[in-house]
Amino acid sequence: SECFLQKALTEEKQVSTKTSAADLVTETDHFVENFIISALKEKFPSHRFIAEESTAAGSKCVLTDSPTWIIDPVDGTCNFVHR
Incomplete structure (x- = not known):
């Protein structure tokens, strides 16, 4: 997965919004x-x-x-989107 994340940092991203224009999600988050x-x-x-x-x-x-795990897959998606 580390290779995937390194590649995701440099690729164009498909970005969509959740609750507002500032609430972003990418395919990498999923x-x-x-x-x-x-x-x-x-x-x-x-x-x-x-x-x-x-x-x-x-x-x-x-x-x-x-026991319950609470997961935020990419903390700081907005920064991630803007590299």
């Missing part, structure tokens, strides 16, 4: 979120996940007593 969740699920199959992009897309945000 890729990184899925990558992190997949890797963690392998090691911690009973853990739950609340992830920024999934929640923004409509997934329910449910807190339980189970």
Whole structure:
């Protein structure tokens, strides 16, 4: 994934907005979120996940007593978009 992220820094990005023009999301956000969740699920199959992009897309945000990871895949997407 490190190679993917290095490449993503230099490529043109497909950018869309979530709640406003300043609330950006890229394909890299989605890729990184899925990558992190997949890797963690392998090691911690009973853990739950609340992830920024999934929640923004409509997934329910449910807190339980189970160990829960809260994931922000690319912190600072606006800076990332502008390289």
